[in-house]
Amino acid sequence: MGLTCKSCKRKAILDIYNIVKANPNQMLVALAGNPNTGKSTIFNELTGLKQHTGNWPGKTVTNARGYFKNKDKEFILVDLPGTYSLFPNSVEEEVARDFICFGNPDVTVIVVDATCLERNLNLVLQILEITDNAILCVNLLDEAKRKKIQVDLDRLSVELGIPVVGTIARDKKGLKNLKDAIYDVCVKKIIPQPKKITYPKEIEDELQKLIPMITPLITNKINPRWIALRMLDGDIKILERISQNSYCKGACNHG
Amino acid sequence: MVDYCQINKSDIYRDYIVTSLYKRANEIEKAVVSYSKDKKVNIDDIIDLILTSKLTGFPIMLLILAFIFWLTIAGANIPSKLLANILFSIEEKLSDIFICFNAPSWLHGILILGMFRTAVWVISVMLPPMAIFFPCFTLLEDLGYLPRVAFNLDRLFKKSGAHGKQSLTMAMGFGCNAAGVISCRIIDSPRERLIAILTNNFVPCNGRFPTLIAISTILIGTASHSFLNSFLVSGLVIILILLGIVVTLLVSLIASKTFLKGTPSTFSLELPPFRKPQIGRIIIRSIFDRTLFVLGRAVAVALPAGAVIWLLANITIGDISILKHIANFLDPFALAIGLDGVIVLAFFLGLPANEIVLPIIFMSYLSTTTMIEIESIEQMRQLFISNGWTSLTCLNIMLFSLLHFPCATTLWTIKKETQSIKWTLASFIIPTVVAILICFITKSIFSLLF
Numbered sequence: 262m263g264l265t266c267k268s269c270k271r272k273a274i275l276d277i278y279n280i281v282k283a284n285p286n287q288m289l290v291a292l293a294g295n296p297n298t299g300k301s302t303i304f305n306e307l308t309g310l311k312q313h314t315g316n317w318p319g320k321t322v323t324n325a326r327g328y329f330k331n332k333d334k335e336f337i338l339v340d341l342p343g344t345y346s347l348f349p350n351s352v353e354e355e356v357a358r359d360f361i362c363f364g365n366p367d368v369t370v371i372v373v374d375a376t377c378l379e380r381n382l383n384l385v386l387q388i389l390e391i392t393d394n395a396i397l398c399v400n401l402l403d404e405a406k407r408k409k410i411q412v413d414l415d416r417l418s419v420e421l422g423i424p425v426v427g428t429i430a431r432d433k434k435g436l437k438n439l440k441d442a443i444y445d446v447c448v449k450k451i452i453p454q455p456k457k458i459t460y461p462k463e464i465e466d467e468l469q470k471l472i473p474m475i476t477p478l479i480t481n482k483i484n485p486r487w488i489a490l491r492m493l494d495g496d497i498k499i500l501e502r503i504s505q506n507s508y509c510k511g512a513c514n515h516g
Numbered sequence: 517m518v519d520y521c522q523i524n525k526s527d528i529y530r531d532y533i534v535t536s537l538y539k540r541a542n543e544i545e546k547a548v549v550s551y552s553k554d555k556k557v558n559i560d561d562i563i564d565l566i567l568t569s570k571l572t573g574f575p576i577m578l579l580i581l582a583f584i585f586w587l588t589i590a591g592a593n594i595p596s597k598l599l600a601n602i603l604f605s606i607e608e609k610l611s612d613i614f615i616c617f618n619a620p621s622w623l624h625g626i627l628i629l630g631m632f633r634t635a636v637w638v639i640s641v642m643l644p645p646m647a648i649f650f651p652c653f654t655l656l657e658d659l660g661y662l663p664r665v666a667f668n669l670d671r672l673f674k675k676s677g678a679h680g681k682q683s684l685t686m687a688m689g690f691g692c693n694a695a696g697v698i699s700c701r702i703i704d705s706p707r708e709r710l711i712a713i714l715t716n717n718f719v720p721c722n723g724r725f726p727t728l729i730a731i732s733t734i735l736i737g738t739a740s741h742s743f744l745n746s747f748l749v750s751g752l753v754i755i756l757i758l759l760g761i762v763v764t765l766l767v768s769l770i771a772s773k774t775f776l777k778g779t780p781s782t783f784s785l786e787l788p789p790f791r792k793p794q795i796g797r798i799i800i801r802s803i804f805d806r807t808l809f810v811l812g813r814a815v816a817v818a819l820p821a822g823a824v825i826w827l828l829a830n831i832t833i834g835d836i837s838i839l840k841h842i843a844n845f846l847d848p849f850a851l852a853i854g855l856d857g858v859i860v861l862a863f864f865l866g867l868p869a870n871e872i873v874l875p876i877i878f879m880s881y882l883s884t885t886t887m888i889e890i891e892s893i894e895q896m897r898q899l900f901i902s903n904g905w906t907s908l909t910c911l912n913i914m915l916f917s918l919l920h921f922p923c924a925t926t927l928w929t930i931k932k933e934t935q936s937i938k939w940t941l942a943s944f945i946i947p948t949v950v951a952i953l954i955c956f957i958t959k960s961i962f963s964l965l966f
Contacts (some may be wrong), residue, residue: 297788348530351704376789378549382541404791409552417548431794460536464529494533495526 287335288447291364293357293388294372295381296343299400301325302430303372304340307440331440334447339366345380347387349498361391362483363502368394368446370439375405375412375427389421389455390487396442396453397425403432423453457486467493560790564664568787573668578754580661584652585750589729592644599640607632622830630826630879631819637875638818642726643811649725650802653691658793662687667787669761676765677772679708682715686764689719691806693926696721697933707778711768713930714943717922718764718950720757722810723870727917728753730874734897735910760918763950813925814871821865821872825879839880853952854912854959856904863916868924873917908962912955919951 294300304310308327325340341360342353349355361369371388373381378399389395399412418425424442428435445451459465471489479485491499566572607628614624656662662684669683681703689696696716703709720728732752736745772778828839836844843857850860858880866873878896881903900909921944922930931940 379545411550413548420544494530
């Protein structure tokens with residue numbers, strides 16, 4: 262009975278990233294965001310690791326992993342490669358998407374650059390279609406201040422429906438708040454409720470038809486609406502991933 | 517027909533989806549972000565225009581490089597000498613202790629004259645330049661200048677049939693070729709990634725910079741420590757680096773026309789904003805992560821190498837030391853490319869880490885010469901001249917160092933990244949052939965002229 266389909270599936274993906282939770286007190290946290298928004302800096306500050314940081318996009322080519330503690334929980338932090346979107350145009354985008362999608366992180370922290378919020382928000386909105394458990398971390402507030410840009414963090418939280426934390430990671434400002442927000446979401450003290458985007462009627466109609474068909478096929482937390490959207494925009498690969506999962510289901514039943 | 521319709525439809529759907537996302541992002545941005553009107557904001561754009569324009573981009577790049585090298589060369593001289601003095605006085609003390617305990621002379625030879633002395637040379641020749649060069653380099657990285665360099669070089673790489681991002685991986689190679697090879701992962705196309713991996717070691721890594729700097733100083737001469745001299749030396753180093761870039765482009769071009777055919781894929785390179793550098797962190801990071809790491813590796817390799825050199829120089833077979841035997845054996849080949857047997861041997865012994873090539877050459881000469889103590893680059897110059905060095909020798913050592921096979925760490929990384937012994941071998945053979953060929957050409961030109 263130990264091998265349920267869910268654990269098997271989860272294990273397969275976790276194996277890719279070599280992440281095994283030692284005990285239920287450990288939480289899996291993914292760090293996503295556009296390139297060069299300071300993900301690696303935040304990663305280093307939280308975990309005390311010395312992942313090389315630098316002011317250029319594409320610095321993190323592999324997933325870095327580290328640990329930190331807050332209150333009674335231990336957190337496994339995974340630094341994902343920076344991407345502009347989750348449409349699988351490149352290896353980085355695919356890796357980031359697969360981890361958020363199949364890696365089942367307890368919370369995904371999305372790091373955005375306060376100086377170019379609009380472009381960063383595209384990725385945020387895409388991630389929020391996959392998972393509800395997300396926190397927005399608005400980094401580089403000092404740069405924004407230098408450029409005389411003000412960001413209304415409270416309003417942003419209301420607009421998106423998820424917790425928003427402002428940080429200046431290089432000066433270690435706001436990181437305590439970020440850690441606490443991660444903790445609160447992980448223990449379900451805060452339950453983010455992202456506002457979903459409403460698409461043009463033509464797409465919404467298709468979604469209404471597709472979602473009831475897809476829902477019974479999905480056994481884990483992946484959002485059926487998101488999968489339906491991917492089917493509509495012709496992402497063949499995501500369907501392959503899901504059929505890999507159903508293969509897993511069969512194997513588990515036999516085992 | 518049905519397939520065609522579906523693909524068409526999903527394209528339209530994707531357009532709808534993306535448009536909705538953008539629209540929503542724009543709405544949110546309008547609601548939460550407010551700008552104070554300020555003309556100063558545009559200063560960054562103006563700086564970017566100047567740094568990346570076709571007209572001024574390259575000259576500024578060269579000037580910045582020149583300034584860093586000049587600073588490194590001019591600044592490293594005095595601390596280098598100081599370090600050597602201190603460390604050699606320790607050597608005397610250590611020797612006294614050995615004499616005191618009546619230790620056998622071979623033990624003293626291996627430990628002090630072999631290992632300790634080589635380590636001292638590695639430290640005093642390498643530490644000061646690295647302590648100046650690395651923070652400067654990290655500063656440029658932190659400021660956001662490196663991607664601008666990549667932007668400037670992008671067109672050249674495209675013309676060579678390589679990927680524009682190769683300029684970034686090349687820039688990483690200046691730090692460490694192994695790191696450069698790993699960074700090639702940012703290139704998606706396997707063909708272009710291979711080109712980038714194969715050519716990465718044509719830019720000098722941190723381990724080879726000190727060699728290049730020391731040899732150019734010897735070549736130009738240190739009779740007077742004038743500013744002019746340091747400028748000439750840094751000018752020479754820059755010419756070598758440019759040559760390295762030219763060779764990178766040429767080899768990329770040849771590769772993409774022959775065994776790695778294809779057209780370059782397009783990509784977008786984002787220029788990151790200029791950010792205020794964090795001086796404290798730069799110094800700490802560059803000293804601990806880079807300087808001490810590179811130095812530690814060099815010393816770790818230098819210690820056994822020093823012992824080996826001492827043994828080779830002191831064990832004799834038929835009146836001549838083994839070192840001499842090997843050097844004599846390599847001489848015909850070495851002389852044909854304007855080097856000598858000792859130098860070629862040093863490059864092979866330096867395979868684990870390029871940093872120790874110069875110290876090995878040095879120790880080899882010392883062990884066969886009666887010269888006891890060397891305190892300055894000027895004396896080093898005398899030692900080399902007495903071993904038959906000419907300007908051609910200096911030039912060819914620099915060329916060989918710049919172009920030859922990558923170090924063991926880099927090779928191992930290439931093996932891991934390409935998962936192929938064939939390409940690992942290629943990354944050893946291609947640079948070696950290029951290095952031998954170019955050294956042979958300069959040698960031939962020299963013998964025609966003089």
